[in-house]
Amino acid sequence: MTDNGQNGLNPGRPPASRIRLVVSDMDGTLLTPEKQVTRHSIAAIQTLKQAGVPVCLVSSRPPGGMEMYFDVLGLHTPYGALNGGTIFNADRTIRSRLSLDPEAVQETLDMLKVHDIEAWLFRGHEWLVTNATGAYVEPEAKAVRMTPTAVPSFDDYRQDVGKVTGSSADYEALMRQELEIGQLLEGRASVARSCQCFLDITPKDANKGYALRQLASFYNIPIEEVACIGDMNNDVPMLSIGGLSIAMGQSKPEVAETAHFVTAPNSEDGWAKAIEQFVLPRVAPLSDSSAGKTVS
CATH class of the missing domain: 3.40.50.1000 (HAD superfamily/HAD-like)
Known part of the structure; x- marks a missing residue:
């Protein structure tokens, strides 16, 4: 040590x-x-x-x-x-x-989509996904012993969001998005990787x-x-x-x-x-x- x-x-x-x-x-x-x-x-x-x-x-x-x-x-x-x-x-x-502003949620989702990074939403005890067969969904479900709720889109779920997570095996892409989304949402959200494959976007003070x-x-x-x-x-x-x-x-x-x-x-x-x-x-x-x- x-x-x-x-x-x-x-x-x-x-x-x-x-x-x-x-x-x-x-x-x-x-x-x-x-x-x-x-x-x-x-x-x-x-x-x-x-x-x-x-x-x-x-x-x-x-x-x-x-x-x-x-x-x-x-x-x-x-x-x-x-x-x-x-x-x-x-x-x-x-x-x-604390919750993300709905506009910040949408801007984050747009950025992740452009870079082909899968997005998840978390609200209280809820975990929402649009692709239940995504590469990291099943491993994460097993790891946290939670079953995500699959929704056709996130359009009706942008209120009360505590966290947006971008998941990808492209670690360099996540590093770039940590910087780009961080700059885009500066003063409005906290943006940081929680591990190599997950980028978390949370409310500014969260x-x-x-x-x-x-x-x-x-x-x-x-x-x-x-x-x-x-x-x-x-x-x-x-x-x-x-x-x-x-x-x-x-x-x-x-x-x-x-x-x-x-x-x-x-x-x-x-x-x-x-x-x-x-x-x-x-x-x-x-x-x-x-x-x-x-x-x-």
Whole structure:
């Protein structure tokens, strides 16, 4: 594991000495490359719980794709789905939601269509597709244990959209569209790849930095006392503001440089190692004044 020292984007921001909340990405971070959770990670979560430090997950996944892991992880805390734009309570009800402007949805769909990139829409608990046999639909359905709803077109579904995802095996095309759509929707949406094959377009403030702030507020904890862990471009908004930010070992340099520390890759139990080496020595349990908020 590597100690990156001070933050690459803000050299004046030293790592926190006190941690009371952990906010983590899932794919590429808490999950192994096979989309599994290791026993070491489960044990680390239990140790945090025993110390009174809650763990909240934030992911580009739809809510169902996150909830499928909660029982094995023993987590019953609020969580941020759709890249953090929709915050759910532990009982699956929506706590807060940001939506894309319908015009931004249409402009995104037009750009993806021109470049032959398949589009999906996510609204609350819904996943909408126009091509149910698309290359990534079946693998994603299995991965998140959700069945998409096939619609003839997206014309009647541009309201209340929490995320548009462009999926393609042409990774370079997605990289180009991350820039082009980002420029097109500058000031109106957040545009970032959540993995090599997925490009996510979410409301302007719907990013993992927004989710971190929402979750910290729920527990009445300042973000300076929140540890966050991630691996991709869409994790940068939280890595760059968290009190203690940790990048996974396989992260690209532009992601790693925004973190205080770099742990081992997710193929080598990097999440559990990060908790053990960087977080647990800094944990401080929730005080009585912060509850009504159950740590579970």
